[in-house]
Amino acid sequence: MMTFENFWQIYSNLVLTVGVNALLALSIWLTLSCGLLAMANAAFMGIGAYTASLLTMNVGAPFPVALAGGIAAPTLVALLIGGPTLRLSGVYLAMATLGFGEVVRVLILNAESLTGGALGLNGIPQLTQWWHVLVAVIVVLLLLWRLRRSRIGRAFEAIREDTVAASLMGIGAMAHKMLAFALGAGIAGLAGALNAHLTFFIGPSEFGFDRGVDILTMTILGGTGGLTGPVLGALIITLLPELLRSFKDFRTLLNGAILVLIVLFLPKGLWDPQRFKGWFARAPRAGARSPRAGSPPPLPPAPQPASGGPR
Amino acid sequence: MLKLSHVSKHFGGLAVLQDVSFEVPAGSVFGLIGPNGAGKTTVFNLITGLLAPTGGEIALAGKSLLGMAPHRITRLGLGRTFQNIRIFKEMSLLDNVIVGMHAHLDYGLPAWLLSLPGFRAQERRARDRATELLSWVGLDSNAADLADNLSYGDQRKLELARALATEPKLLLLDEPVAGMNASEKVELLTQVRTIAQRGYTIFMIEHDMRFVMGLCEQIAVLNFGRVIAQGTPDQIRCDPQVIEAYLGRDDDAPAHEGAP
Numbered sequence: 001m002m003t004f005e006n007f008w009q010i011y012s013n014l015v016l017t018v019g020v021n022a023l024l025a026l027s028i029w030l031t032l033s034c035g036l037l038a039m040a041n042a043a044f045m046g047i048g049a050y051t052a053s054l055l056t057m058n059v060g061a062p063f064p065v066a067l068a069g070g071i072a073a074p075t076l077v078a079l080l081i082g083g084p085t086l087r088l089s090g091v092y093l094a095m096a097t098l099g100f101g102e103v104v105r106v107l108i109l110n111a112e113s114l115t116g117g118a119l120g121l122n123g124i125p126q127l128t129q130w131w132h133v134l135v136a137v138i139v140v141l142l143l144l145w146r147l148r149r150s151r152i153g154r155a156f157e158a159i160r161e162d163t164v165a166a167s168l169m170g171i172g173a174m175a176h177k178m179l180a181f182a183l184g185a186g187i188a189g190l191a192g193a194l195n196a197h198l199t200f201f202i203g204p205s206e207f208g209f210d211r212g213v214d215i216l217t218m219t220i221l222g223g224t225g226g227l228t229g230p231v232l233g234a235l236i237i238t239l240l241p242e243l244l245r246s247f248k249d250f251r252t253l254l255n256g257a258i259l260v261l262i263v264l265f266l267p268k269g270l271w272d273p274q275r276f277k278g279w280f281a282r283a284p285r286a287g288a289r290s291p292r293a294g295s296p297p298p299l300p301p302a303p304q305p306a307s308g309g310p311r
Numbered sequence: 312m313l314k315l316s317h318v319s320k321h322f323g324g325l326a327v328l329q330d331v332s333f334e335v336p337a338g339s340v341f342g343l344i345g346p347n348g349a350g351k352t353t354v355f356n357l358i359t360g361l362l363a364p365t366g367g368e369i370a371l372a373g374k375s376l377l378g379m380a381p382h383r384i385t386r387l388g389l390g391r392t393f394q395n396i397r398i399f400k401e402m403s404l405l406d407n408v409i410v411g412m413h414a415h416l417d418y419g420l421p422a423w424l425l426s427l428p429g430f431r432a433q434e435r436r437a438r439d440r441a442t443e444l445l446s447w448v449g450l451d452s453n454a455a456d457l458a459d460n461l462s463y464g465d466q467r468k469l470e471l472a473r474a475l476a477t478e479p480k481l482l483l484l485d486e487p488v489a490g491m492n493a494s495e496k497v498e499l500l501t502q503v504r505t506i507a508q509r510g511y512t513i514f515m516i517e518h519d520m521r522f523v524m525g526l527c528e529q530i531a532v533l534n535f536g537r538v539i540a541q542g543t544p545d546q547i548r549c550d551p552q553v554i555e556a557y558l559g560r561d562d563d564a565p566a567h568e569g570a571p
Contacts, residue, residue: 151423164397165393167380
C-alpha cells in the first residue's frame with residue numbers, strides 16, 4: 001500500500017493526463033472515422049477549458065455545471081463553424097480548422113479582461129478528482145462503442161470510404177459530419193474542462209498548433225480502426241516524454257519522427273485488428289517453432305509482416 | 312414511374328444533354344444506350360441529384376426531383392449502381408448491404424445507446440434481409456469477408472445487392488456487365504431478370520447489346536446529348552439513325568435528314 005501511495009503521489013498527475021489525452025484522442029478519432037481531417041480539437045479543448053474555469057472562478061458555479069458548460073460551449077461553436085467548413089475535404093478542411101484554431105488563440109490572447117490574455121488564468125480551483133477523469137473516459141468510450149455499432153457508426157464509415165456512394169444509400173452526409181464534428185468538440189471541451197481543474201493554470205499557448213498536432217499524433221499512432229487505438233496512442237504519447245526524459249528538448253522532434261515512421265510502416269496504426277488476424281492465421285506455424293508465440297507482442301513488429309494486409 | 316421532360320445540361324458552353332425526354336413505365340425494364348460520351352451517365356447523375364439540370368423537369372412517380380439532395384431522392388425509392396464500382400471496400404459484404412438500409416432503420420438515441428430490444432430486433436432484421444439480398448446475387452456464402460477481396464464481377468453484384476437494400480421502386484444500373492466475362496454476364500442476366508420479376512422497375516445503361524436486347528422492353532438511344540430513337544429492341548435494331556450512330560454513315564450513299 002505504501003508503495004502505491006508513493007507512486008500515486010508522484011505520478012497521479014501523469015496518470016490523469018493520460019486520461020485527459022485519451023479523451024482528446026477519442027475526440028479527433030470521431031471526425032477521422034467520418035473521413036474528416038479536422039484540426040480544431042485543441043481550440044475546442046481551449047474553449048471548454050476557459051468556459052469551465054471562468055464558470056467556477058467568476059460565477060462560482062458548481063463543478064458539474066462548469067463541466068456541462070465546458071462541453072456545451074465548444075459544441076455550439078462547432079455547430080456554428082461546421083456549416084461552412086465541413087463542405088471542405090482533405091487538406092482544405094485541415095487548413096480551415098487550423099485557421100479557426102489560430103483565431104480562437106488570438107481571441108483568448110486579446111480578451112484580457114476576461115481571459116487574462118497571455119498571462120492566462122491562475123488559481124483555478126483543483127476540483128477534478130481522479131475518478132472524474134476515469135468516469136469521463138469510461139462514459140465516452142461506452143458512448144462511442146455503442147455509436148459504432150449503430151446505424152450512425154456505419155454511416156460514418158460509409159461516408160469515410162465514399163461520400164457520394166453513402167449519400168446514394170440515403171445517408172445525409174452533411175448531418176452526420178456535423179454530428180461527428182460537434183460531438184468531437186464536446187468531448188475535447190470536456191477534456192479541457194477536466195484538465196483546467198487539474199492544473200491550476202491555463203494559458204492560450206496550451207491550445208495552439210502544437211497541441212493540435214499532439215492530439216492527431218496520438219490517434220494516428222494508436223490507429224483509427226477502433227476505440228483501442230486512440231487510447232493506446234494517448235498512453236504512449238503521454239508516457240514517452242517521461243521515459244525519454246533525457247531527450248526532453250527533442251520531444252517535438254520525436255513526435256514528428258514517430259508519426260512519420262508509423263505512417264510509413266504501419267499506415268493503420270499500432271492497433272490494427274486486421275493485422276492481428278493475419279498473425280493468428282499464421283499462428284500454427286509460429287507456434288510449432290516456439291510454444292510461447294501464442295500472444296502477439298505489444299510493440300510494433302518488424303515492418304515486413306505489416307505489409308501483408310489484403311490488397 | 313420516372314419521367315424526364317425536356318431535360319438539358321450544360322457544362323459551361325458545352326451542351327451535354329439537350330431536350331432529353333422519355334418515360335420509364337412502372338414495372339418495366341428500360342434501357343438507355345448510346346456511343347461513348349453520349350451523356351448517358353450524366354442522365355443518371357441528374358436523376359440521382361448528383362448534378363442539377365440546366366433546364367427541364369425530372370419526376371419520380373409524379374414528384375419532382377429537382378433541387379433535392381441525393382439522399383432524399385434515394386429515400387423516395389431510387390437505388391443506383393455505378394459504372395466505376397463504388398463499394399465500401401473496407402467493410403464486410405454484409406455491412407455494405409446494411410449501409411443501404413440506413414434510412415429504413417428507425418431507432419432513436421436511447422435504443423442504440425442502451426441496446427434496447429427494439430434496436431436489437433431491427434439490427435437482426437437488417438442482417439437477415441442483407442443476407443437474403445446477398446443470396447439474390449449469389450454472394451451470401453462469404454458475407455463476412457471484406458468487400459475489397461471480391462473479384463471485379465462480384466463487386467458489381469455486391470453493388471447491386473447494396474442498391475436493392477435501399478428498397479428502391481426504381482433501380483438504376485450503370486453498365487452492370489462492364490468488364491465481366493461471358494459466363495458472369497449470363498449469370499447476371501438471369502439475376503437481373505429475377506429481380507425485375509420481383510416487381511422492381513429497372514432502368515439501365517449498357518453497352519453490351521446482347522444484354523440490353525435480351526432484357527429491356529423499351530430502349531432509348533442517346534447520341535451527342537439527344538434522344539435519337541426510342542422503342543422496342545426490334546425497332547431500335549432496325550432504326551437507320553441508330554445504325555448510323557453506331558456504325559457511321561456511308562458517304563457515298565444519299566444523305567438523309569437529321570444527322571447532327
